[in-house]
Amino acid sequence: MRKAIWILIFFLAAGSMQVIAQQNFASISFGATFPQGDYAATGDLSSNGYAKTGGAIKFDAGFFPVSYFGIGGSFSFGSNYASRDSLIKDMVSYIEANTPGGIDIPEDAEILYGSGFWNYINLFLGPLFSIRASQKLYFDFRALGGLSFIRPPDQELRITYDGNSIYTHTSHNNVAFGLTAGGGIRYKFNTNLALKLSADFVQTKAKNTYTFDLFQGVVDEVPPIDAEFHIRTVEITAGLAYSF
Numbered sequence: 585m586r587k588a589i590w591i592l593i594f595f596l597a598a599g600s601m602q603v604i605a606q607q608n609f610a611s612i613s614f615g616a617t618f619p620q621g622d623y624a625a626t627g628d629l630s631s632n633g634y635a636k637t638g639g640a641i642k643f644d645a646g647f648f649p650v651s652y653f654g655i656g657g658s659f660s661f662g663s664n665y666a667s668r669d670s671l672i673k674d675m676v677s678y679i680e681a682n683t684p685g686g687i688d689i690p691e692d693a694e695i696l697y698g699s700g701f702w703n704y705i706n707l708f709l710g711p712l713f714s715i716r717a718s719q720k721l722y723f724d725f726r727a728l729g730g731l732s733f734i735r736p737p738d739q740e741l742r743i744t745y746d747g748n749s750i751y752t753h754t755s756h757n758n759v760a761f762g763l764t765a766g767g768g769i770r771y772k773f774n775t776n777l778a779l780k781l782s783a784d785f786v787q788t789k790a791k792n793t794y795t796f797d798l799f800q801g802v803v804d805e806v807p808p809i810d811a812e813f814h815i816r817t818v819e820i821t822a823g824l825a826y827s828f
Contacts, residue, residue: 608654609770611780613642613823617662620816626670629678629794631813634671635702638664640819644780646712646724656712656726658764662786662817664702666737672697675741675752679796682806693745700737704788704815706762707731722770724782732762732788734815739794751797762788770825780825786817 617640623633640662648654676689708728715723735757743750768782790813796806 607827608645608647609778609825609827610645611643611770611823611825613640613644613780613782613821615640615642615819615821617664617786617817617819619664620818622813623664623790623815623817626667627674629674629809630811632811633664633702633790633813633815634667635664635815636667638662638701640817640821642782642819642821642823644782644825646714648712648714652714654712654714656708656710656728658706658708658728660706660708660786660819662702662704662706662819664817666699666702666739668697668699671699671739672741675794676743678809679743679750679752679806684805687748689743689750690745693743696742696744697740699739702737702790702815703735705733706764706786706788707733708762708764720772720778722772722778723767724770725767727763727765729761729763732760732815734758734760734788734790736790736792752794753797754792754794756791756793758791760789760791762786766819772827776827778825778827780823782819782821784819784821786815786819788815789813790815 617638619635622631623635625632626634642658642660645657646654680687680689708730710728712726717723736754739754741752764784764786766782766784770778770780772778792811794809
């Protein structure tokens with residue numbers, strides 16, 4: 585009799601766990617990425633990113649082997665435009681100060697500048713905690729880590745004056761460890777579809793090299809700059825989640 589009671593309790597507990605159990609989900613979100621710290625700062629080519637507000641796309645998923653605690657995964661893409669005027673000013677100042685013998689670039693020099701975007705792709709995995717506040721509302725919290733694939737802006741600067749020509753460019757793709765931590769909500773429209781809002785802090789490490797080529801009247805070389813700093817952003821996104 586006692587054994588039968590324990591078996592009944594087990595099945596009742598298992599049934600109740602199924603009632604409150606989380607549903608696995610996959611989602612797609614779009615939003616803005618706001619650079620922080622050295623990544624957004626200007627004034628130092630060796631340790632600043634000159635990044636401006638950009639956009640983010642996220643593909644997230646959550647798998648819950650037990651209620652509340654699960655495994656989260658994220659595949660995301662972020663992009664930030666570089667601050668053009670600040671970069672030109674600091675590059676010109678660096679060239680003038682570091683050319684052996686010194687040079688003075690006049691204010692009316694012809695300056696042609698093209699810059700792309702800071703682009704990074706993140707592949708993260710880690711623990712996910714979710715609270716079901718009501719039949720329709722979920723609160724999600726996560727801390728994930730993994731790899732970041734980083735591509736700096738293809739910055740090209742050409743300065744021409746008095747028969748002299750100076751050319752600089754930068755390119756140094758790299759892979760680094762990255763992490764993200766944040767939270768959000770899912771509000772279910774029906775059994776499967778939900779609105780998903782989230783805010784995440786993302787951090788990874790960037791390496792970048794500025795190379796300077798001087799020719800046509802300027803024979804000395806300017807030493808390159810090896811830049812290194814953390815990419816830190818706050819990403820605010822909204823999208824749709826599908827539960828299964």
